[in-house]
Amino acid sequence: MTRQLAPAPSRRTVVKAAAATAVAAPVLAGAATARAAGGPAFLHGVASGDPLPDGVLLWTRVTPSPDAVPGSGLGADTPVRWEVAEDQAFSRIAASGTTTARAASDHTVKADVRGLRPATAYWFRFSAAAGQVLSPAGRTRTAPAAGAAAPNIRFGVVSCANWEAGWFSAYRHLAARTDLDAVLHLGDYLYEYASAGYAHGDTVVRPHAPLHEILTLADYRVRHAAYKTDADLRALHAAHPVIAIWDDHEFANDAWSGGAENHTPGAEGAWADRIAAAKQAYFEWMPVRASTEGTVYRRLSFGGLAELHLLDLRSFRSAQASVGSGAVDDPERSITGRAQLDWLKAGLAGSGATWKLVGTSVMISPVAFGSVPADLLAPLAGLLGLPAEGLAVNTDQWDGYTDDRKELIGHLRDRSVANTVFLTGDIHMAWANDVPVKAATYPLSASAATEFVVTSVTSDNLDDTLGVAPHTVSLVAAAAVQAANRHVKWVDMDGHGYGVLDVTAERAQMDYYAVSDKTRPDATSSWVRSYRTLNGTQRVERVTAPVR
Numbered sequence: 001m002t003r004q005l006a007p008a009p010s011r012r013t014v015v016k017a018a019a020a021t022a023v024a025a026p027v028l029a030g031a032a033t034a035r036a037a038g039g040p041a042f043l044h045g046v047a048s049g050d051p052l053p054d055g056v057l058l059w060t061r062v063t064p065s066p067d068a069v070p071g072s073g074l075g076a077d078t079p080v081r082w083e084v085a086e087d088q089a090f091s092r093i094a095a096s097g098t099t100t101a102r103a104a105s106d107h108t109v110k111a112d113v114r115g116l117r118p119a120t121a122y123w124f125r126f127s128a129a130a131g132q133v134l135s136p137a138g139r140t141r142t143a144p145a146a147g148a149a150a151p152n153i154r155f156g157v158v159s160c161a162n163w164e165a166g167w168f169s170a171y172r173h174l175a176a177r178t179d180l181d182a183v184l185h186l187g188d189y190l191y192e193y194a195s196a197g198y199a200h201g202d203t204v205v206r207p208h209a210p211l212h213e214i215l216t217l218a219d220y221r222v223r224h225a226a227y228k229t230d231a232d233l234r235a236l237h238a239a240h241p242v243i244a245i246w247d248d249h250e251f252a253n254d255a256w257s258g259g260a261e262n263h264t265p266g267a268e269g270a271w272a273d274r275i276a277a278a279k280q281a282y283f284e285w286m287p288v289r290a291s292t293e294g295t296v297y298r299r300l301s302f303g304g305l306a307e308l309h310l311l312d313l314r315s316f317r318s319a320q321a322s323v324g325s326g327a328v329d330d331p332e333r334s335i336t337g338r339a340q341l342d343w344l345k346a347g348l349a350g351s352g353a354t355w356k357l358v359g360t361s362v363m364i365s366p367v368a369f370g371s372v373p374a375d376l377l378a379p380l381a382g383l384l385g386l387p388a389e390g391l392a393v394n395t396d397q398w399d400g401y402t403d404d405r406k407e408l409i410g411h412l413r414d415r416s417v418a419n420t421v422f423l424t425g426d427i428h429m430a431w432a433n434d435v436p437v438k439a440a441t442y443p444l445s446a447s448a449a450t451e452f453v454v455t456s457v458t459s460d461n462l463d464d465t466l467g468v469a470p471h472t473v474s475l476v477a478a479a480a481v482q483a484a485n486r487h488v489k490w491v492d493m494d495g496h497g498y499g500v501l502d503v504t505a506e507r508a509q510m511d512y513y514a515v516s517d518k519t520r521p522d523a524t525s526s527w528v529r530s531y532r533t534l535n536g537t538q539r540v541e542r543v544t545a546p547v548r
Contacts, residue, residue, distance in 0.1 A: 159425020
C-alpha cells in the first residue's frame with residue numbers, strides 16, 4: 001500500500017500550536033535545577049486522566065532526595081501542592097490543594113480535582129519545598145456537561161508500546177495535536193519481559209529497566225518509572241488527559257484470573273502476589289481512578305454525544321482454551337466475568353448517548369486465519385499466539401470465549417442498541433470491522449456493531465517478525481484474511497502508529513496514522529486510511545480523507 005502524505009493541519013491545530021510547544025518544552029527544567037541542589041525533584045513529568053464534566057485526575061511523582069529512586073522504598077514524606085489554572089501563567093487559579101508523597105505509594109501522588117467548568121481547557125502543576133520547586137506544567141480538559149449537545153469529541157487512540165522495540169514517536173505526534181479531548185490507551189502500556197525477551201533478532205533499540213523480568217512490586221515500579229523517562233510519553237501526558245485500561249503485559253503475557261502464560265508458579269512466586277504487585281504499581285503510576293474492586297472497568301460520559309465503557313478483560317477471565325478442544329464455546333467460561341458483563345449490558349441498553357464506545361483490550365470480531373498461506377501463517381502464529389498447525393484461532397481474544405460474545409451481541413440486537421463502536425488494541429495491526437450477528441452468513445445477516453482496531457506504538461508485527469520491508473509479503477496474508485472473514489473491511493499487518501477517532505452526531509470516524517520508522521526517535525507521521533460508521537448503520541465504510 002502506498003502511504004500518503006499527511007494532510008495540511010486544520011486551522012484549529014495551527015492556531016494552538018504554540019500552546020502545545022509550551023507544554024512539552026519545560027518538562028525537565030525545574031526538576032534538573034532541584035536535582036542539582038539535592039532537594040526534591042519532579043523527574044517523571046505530570047499527567048492527567050479520566051476527565052469528568054466538573055473535574056479531572058492529576059498525577060505526578062516526587063523524588064524527595066537522590067537516593068529515593070522508584071522502587072527503593074527510600075525517601076522522606078514530602079508535602080506537595082497542586083494548582084489548576086485557567087491560564088498558562090497561573091494567574092487565574094481555579095482550584096488548588098495539598099497532598100503528601102509517601103514511600104508507601106512510591107512517592108507518587110494523585111489529586112482528584114472537582115468544581116471545574118465542563119468542556120474547558122486548564123493548566124495544572126505541582127510544587128514542593130514550600131513552593132520553591134515547580135513541576136513542569138501540563139494541560140488538560142474536562143468533559144462536556146451531562147446531556148450537552150457537543151459538536152464533536154476527538155480522541156487519540158493507542159496501544160502496545162514495547163520500550164525495547166522502538167521509540168515512542170507516535171506519542172510525540174499525538175502530543176503535538178491540540179484538537180484532542182483525550183487520549184485513549186487500550187492496554188500494554190508497558191511490557192513485563194526481561195531485556196531481549198520480546199524482540200525479534202537484533203531489534204532491541206533500548207534496554208528495559210530493570211533488565212530482568214519484572215515480578216515484584218519494586219520491579220513493576222521501576223519499569224513504570226523507566227517508561228516515564230521517555231520524553232515523548234511525558235509530552236503526551238503533559239498535553240492531554242489519558243484514559244487508560246490494562247491488557248496482559250501490564251502483568252504477564254496472556255494473563256487470566258488465575259495465572260499467565262509468562263508466569264511459572266513457584267519459580268516466580270505466587271500469581272496472586274505478582275498480580276497484586278502489578279496492580280498496585282499500575283494505580284500508583286497511572287492517572288487512572290481505581291474502583292473499590294481494584295479494577296479498571298468504568299464508564300465516562302462526554303455530553304449527550306458519547307459514553308465510553310471501559311473493560312477489564314484480564315482480572316475475571318477464565319484460562320485460555322486449547323485450540324480445537326471445544327472449550328471456546330463453553331458457557332461456563334468467561335472473558336469478562338458475570339458481574340462485568342451484566343454491568344456492560346445494562347450500561348449499553350440504558351445509555352442515552354448517541355454513540356456507545358466500548359474500550360476493549362482484545363478484538364471482539366470473529367477472525368479465522370486458516371486461509372493464510374502456510375509460509376505466512378507460521379510467523380503470524382508466533383506473533384498472535386495461534387497454533388502453528390491446525391485451527392488458526394486466537395483464543396486470547398473474544399474468539400476464545402464465544403458464549404460471552406454471543407450473549408453481548410444478542411443483547412445489542414434484542415434491545416435495539418444502535419451505534420455501538422468497539423475500540424481495540426492488542427493485535428499489533430490496524431483493522432476496520434463490522435461485528436456480525438452470524439459471521440458464517442455475513443453480509444446476508446446483520447451487523448450488530450462496528451470495531452476499529454489500532455496498531456501498536458512499537459510492538460512487533462508481521463514485517464518485524466519476518467525481518468522484511470513493510471507490505472512486501474503481508475498483503476497476501478491480509479487479502480486471505482479478508483476473503484475468509486467478509487466482515488473485515490480492512491487490515492494492515494505492518495504499520496506502527498496511532499488512531500484519531502472523531503465522533504459527531506452523524507458519524508464516528510477513525511483516521512489511521514503510521515510512523516515512518518519506529519527505530520528512529522525522529523520518525524515522521526503520515527495518514528494511512530480512514531473508516532467511519534454512520535449513525536444507525538452498524539457498518540463501516542472507507543473515507544477518502546481524514547477529519548480536518
